[in-house]
Amino acid sequence: MKTPIPKYYLILIFLLTLQGFAQTISKDEMIAFTKEWNGERFEDGRPKIPDSYLERAKNISIEEAWGAMRGLGYHNQFEGNWMMIHEDLAMTGRALTAQYMPTRPDIQEVIKSQGEKVGRIGSSNSWPIDALEQGDIYIADGFGKIIDGTLIGDNLGNAIYANSGNGVVFDGSLRDLEGLEKIEGFNAFVRGWDPSFIKDMMLTGLNKPIRIGRATVMPGDLVLAKREGVIFIPAHLVEDVITQAEFVALRDEFGHLRLKEGKYTPGQIDTKWTDEIKQDFLKWIDQNPDKLPMSKKELDAYLKTRTW
Numbered sequence: 001m002k003t004p005i006p007k008y009y010l011i012l013i014f015l016l017t018l019q020g021f022a023q024t025i026s027k028d029e030m031i032a033f034t035k036e037w038n039g040e041r042f043e044d045g046r047p048k049i050p051d052s053y054l055e056r057a058k059n060i061s062i063e064e065a066w067g068a069m070r071g072l073g074y075h076n077q078f079e080g081n082w083m084m085i086h087e088d089l090a091m092t093g094r095a096l097t098a099q100y101m102p103t104r105p106d107i108q109e110v111i112k113s114q115g116e117k118v119g120r121i122g123s124s125n126s127w128p129i130d131a132l133e134q135g136d137i138y139i140a141d142g143f144g145k146i147i148d149g150t151l152i153g154d155n156l157g158n159a160i161y162a163n164s165g166n167g168v169v170f171d172g173s174l175r176d177l178e179g180l181e182k183i184e185g186f187n188a189f190v191r192g193w194d195p196s197f198i199k200d201m202m203l204t205g206l207n208k209p210i211r212i213g214r215a216t217v218m219p220g221d222l223v224l225a226k227r228e229g230v231i232f233i234p235a236h237l238v239e240d241v242i243t244q245a246e247f248v249a250l251r252d253e254f255g256h257l258r259l260k261e262g263k264y265t266p267g268q269i270d271t272k273w274t275d276e277i278k279q280d281f282l283k284w285i286d287q288n289p290d291k292l293p294m295s296k297k298e299l300d301a302y303l304k305t306r307t308w
Contacts, residue, residue, distance in 0.1 A: 025207060025208050025219075026045075027043075027044055027045035028045070029045075030044060030045030030046055030207070030219065030220075031045045033209065033218060034046075034047050034218065034220055034234075034235055034236070036234075036236035037220070037235040037236045038236070039235070042133065044207065046094070046096075046207065046219045046220040047094070047220035047235035047236075048094070048220075049094055049220070049222050049235055049238055051135060053222065053238050053239065053242055054092045054093060054094075054135060054222065055092070056242050056246070056293060056294075057092040057222060057224050057233075057238075057242055058090050058092050058224075059246075059249075059293060060224070060242060060245035060246060060249065061226075061245070061249070062078070062224065062226055062228045062229060062231055063228075064244075064245035064246075064248050064249060065224055065231050065233060065241055065242075065245050066078055066231060067245075067248070068237075068240065068241040068244040068245050068248075069231075069233065069237065069241055071244075072237060072240070072241075074234065074237070076214060076215055076216050077215050077216070077231055077232045077233065077234075078214070078215055078229055078230070078231045078232075079171075079212050079213035079214055079215045079229055079230055080213075080228060080229030080230075081213075081229070082169075082189040082190065082191070082225075082229060082230065083189070083190055083191065083192055083193070084187060084188065084189055084190075084227065085167075085177070085180055085181055085186070085187050085188050086181075086187050087227045088227070089185075089187045090224070090225060090226045091137060091166055091167055091169075091187050091189075091223065091224075091225040092137075092222065092223060092224055092225070093135050093136050093137035093164065093166045093222075093223050094133075094135055094136050094137065094220055094221070094222065094223070095136070095137060095139045095217055095218065095219055095220060095221040095222075095223050095232060096128060096131060096132055096133075096136045096137070096138055096139065096164075096207060096219060097139050097140070097141075097205070097206070097207055097208060097209070097210045097217055097218075097219050098127075098128040098138070098139070098140040098141070098203060098205065098206055098207075098210070099140075099141045099203070099204050099205030099206075099208065099210045100125075100140060100141060100142050100143065100145075100151070100172070100201045100202065100203055100204065101143065101201070101202055101204045102143070102200055102201065102202075103200040103201060103202045104202070107202065107204075108202045111124065111202060111203065111204065112124070115127065123198075124202060124203035125151050125152070125156075125198055125201070125203060126156065126159075127203060127206060128140070128203070128206055129152075129156060129159050129160055129163060130163075131206065131207065132160065132163035132164040133163070133164065134163070134164060134165050135164065135165065135166070136163075136164040136166060137164065137166045137167065137168065137169060137223045137225070138160055138164065138166075138167075138168045138169070138170075139168075139169045139170075139210070139212060139217055139223065139232075140168070140169070140170045140171065140172060140210075141171050141172075141210045141211055141212060142170050142171050142172020142173070142191075142201065143171065143172070144171055144172065144191055145172050145173065145201065146172070146173045146191060146192040146194050147173075147194050147196050148194075148196045148197070148198060148199035148200060148201070149172045149173045149194070149198065149201065150172075150173050150174050150175040150194055150196055150197060150198050151168075151170055151172050151173070151174060151198060151201075152168065152170075152174050152175075153174065153175045153176035153179065153180075154176035154178075154179025154180050154182075154183070155176075157174075157176070157179070157180045157183055157186060157188075158183055160186070161183050161185065161186045165185065166185075166186075167186045167187040167188050167189075168188045168189070168190070169188075169189045169190075169212065169223065169225060169230050170188065170189070170190045170191070171191060171212050171213060172190065172191060173190055173191055173192045173193060173194050174188055174190050174193060175193065175194060175195055175196065175197070177193050187225070189225050189230055207219040212230070212232070215230075215231075215232055216232075217232045218232075218234060218235075220235045221233055221234055221235060222235065222238045242294075243294055243298055243302050244302070246293045246294055247294075247299070247302060247306070249293075250285070250291065250292075250293075251281065253291070254281050254284050254285075255269040257284075258277075258280070263280075264277065272308055273308050278308060285299075
């Protein structure tokens with residue numbers, strides 16, 4: 001018979017594990033989790049997706065990005081049913097993640113103590129804000145809490161926008177809606193609004209993999225937030241997903257044009273294209289270079305892999 005592990009040993013192991021729980025994961029761990037990313041990184045190892053891709057992503061649709069990722073085997077990267085400050089203001093950025101849980105005093109005491117040792121200031125819901133870089137989007141798992149689940153108000157909202165130039169995606173709520181509306185360029189995707197202050201919530205993870213609804217989010221993911229919902233694109237897939245999404249949008253624009261002209265039937269456009277349609281499409285691109293969202297070199301490289 002195996003000797004049972006004494007209960008106090010289990011508690012000690014848990015607390016030792018927790019010591020780094022509300023901290024950013026180590027650089028080595030971050031690199032291991034994102035090992036397929038070959039580009040630039042932040043000092044902590046988080047992938048630093050180029051700003052140019054953040055801008056290009058604003059012009060692709062949720063469906064196009066979702067379809068591209070599904071084709072690459074990533075089926076759990078979208079979450080919908082959000083409330084927004086501005087329905088017409090899309091957000092793109094790099095994910096900075098935070099995980100919250102219902103407060104448990106013994107655990108919260110350890111988190112607070114460890115935070116103070118590494119120089120964290122103020123309440124734990126301000127720690128992720130201090131870690132934001134320009135181009136980030138603050139993504140928080142607030143376990144869907146609305147009343148007393150308001151992770152920020154307008155003061156912290158101003159700090160978030162100053163640090164990141166972006167807004168937030170919270171599986172939780174926020175307060176001070178009227179004040180947040182006044183921050184030009186700031187948007188929030190949340191589960192609801194409530195006038196209450198944050199209560200009985202503790203930060204248990206910062207820049208670690210988290211769950212947002214049915215999606216798994218990794219620090220450094222490209223976040224595309226639009227009225228339909230929020231999609232999280234792994235850093236190493238960003239170039240492929242954006243290029244494919246842009247190509248599909250071009251293909252659709254061409255197809256819609258030719259259908260309106262009556263040149264082709266829906267059956268021809270909605271199935272695998274014939275060589276005649278492909279050549280017509282490529283000629284149309286050559287005649288309309290201003291419609292290309294990517295470089296001609298990127299398009300040519302993509303067409304070599306495209307099966308139409």
